Amino acid sequence: MTDFLADFTGMSESLAKVSDVIHSSIVSQNPIINDALSLLFASNGKMLRPGLLLIASQFGSAEEDKTIHLAAALEMLHAATLIHDDIIDDSPLRRGLPTVQSRYGKKDAVLIGDFLLSRSFLITAEYASPEQALQLAKIVSIICTMEIEQNTNRFCFDRSIRQYFRKIMGKTALLFSLACHVGAHEANVSRSVAETLRRAGYNIGMAFQIIDDILDYSGDETLVRKPLGIDLKSGIITLPLISALRKDTSGKLSELCNIKNIHHADFDGIINMVKNLGGIESAGNHARKFTNRALQEIMKLPSSNSRDLLEQLTNRLLVRSY
């Protein structure tokens, strides 16, 4: 069970039910799949997407069994994309544990990701409306498109802030926004409340990804539970660097980024200059801007415990250290 949302009133119990559904949905007759996935889901993910779905569903009246299953499907879909991401990035660690690919090899990792994705779609087929299932499939295809684009643009240091925002929207924010919308839809809330929740989810997702990208530069490795600088070293250009490059009047950062041989690149030098040029601070301001937009949307929601919960969560996500 996650520890991130655990101390939010009432969330702990529901998320435990989501975890139960996940654990029973990933059972397979194959021991490798069982080992890989029980380990993955034992390792305390933040469970934000299911959390948002459940909070959104509290704005109306939802059938618990359905929301719990759909929340599980979202987390499984997210985890499937992580397994495949880790293949692409050659990541050794995720949530403080060896990644599926480093433990079972790339070949099995491809298939275990596919298995998990198909089990997620299986739940969706059983519990979601066709419209929601369609939205979910659409978002998976957008996530893939953005990841391919990111892969193509490795070590392209001239990315604009706008290109970055477009990427993180596809990679992260759309799924956050869908989580809120599915929860709202299941609870039969009014169209305007559902749209407000969707926009809140979108802005929370944008802020979340920016903070994630900041943590890759300035996080505490023991809290983040993966090596720092991994994005940069695999050529993924994120907001702290993009912001720092805009302030690099001396051209020194640009020079460091003119990488001819990845094995001789001065990544530590780049990270230090990003910090010195205020790239972290500037990215933080953007995260704050999206958080504020999310809070503005949240304030439009009917006053309730759930609204307070969503507000607390949104604020907490901004100042998180992992």
Added chain:
Amino acid sequence: MTDFLADFTGMSESLAKVSDVIHSSIVSQNPIINDALSLLFASNGKMLRPGLLLIASQFGSAEEDKTIHLAAALEMLHAATLIHDDIIDDSPLRRGLPTVQSRYGKKDAVLIGDFLLSRSFLITAEYASPEQALQLAKIVSIICTMEIEQNTNRFCFDRSIRQYFRKIMGKTALLFSLACHVGAHEANVSRSVAETLRRAGYNIGMAFQIIDDILDYSGDETLVRKPLGIDLKSGIITLPLISALRKDTSGKLSELCNIKNIHHADFDGIINMVKNLGGIESAGNHARKFTNRALQEIMKLPSSNSRDLLEQLTNRLLVRSY
């Protein structure tokens, strides 16, 4: 468009429509996805799964737009599994052209497969009943499980015929049987006709996979359009070898299969002994047995042009050379 089913009366036009749906469903804003997938689908797959769905739908009255879309979704799902298979097998060629992974690299190939799978689920969400969507997702998870099992058992030469049948059922036959069942379901045929079609599809799929595995030993490379012996060289043990090992009273084949170093293994020697021991013939007998079972089921169907078509197709698949 496929040339395999093209000369079956009436199939050509419908399959062209399926191809159109596929081509419009794979369009993405990303040039790599577009290039990779248009190339893949330009390369004349056999279109058997869509073909079976369409033939099955002719046993009742089906809405054309729906069956065409579901047929497209099946072919896309199948192609997605091929892209990921080729990553796992390090295959250089598929349908006579470089595989997605050899052209775009393993990383993009993972994502392009995911993209295609999600687009397939997108069509399913829009056009299939929840029950069918669920079945499809279930089959994807079974295909993955079987592929992982196959991966685990590379170079395990003591596979039994029963284990082999179980594997090809999961890898291939279930999707063939679902293709028939979805077509039947869409056409509102009686439960008994639908079940007969499902069983026919299952047996056609079993025979199909056995023939595929035989062609890896004894096919004509220019017709099969991929290098021969690729299964064996990547350690996948199929029926011709399993059958030959059962006839290997001298123990010479077993000895050749005692591979200590894959780079010094005598694969050509194994292939020749499989042929000399009658492994191909014996596997062929199994294929004929499944074909006969399929034909028995087909004979139970109401007499019609569609039944004749299915019979012809089943016979043709047994004697195919590619």
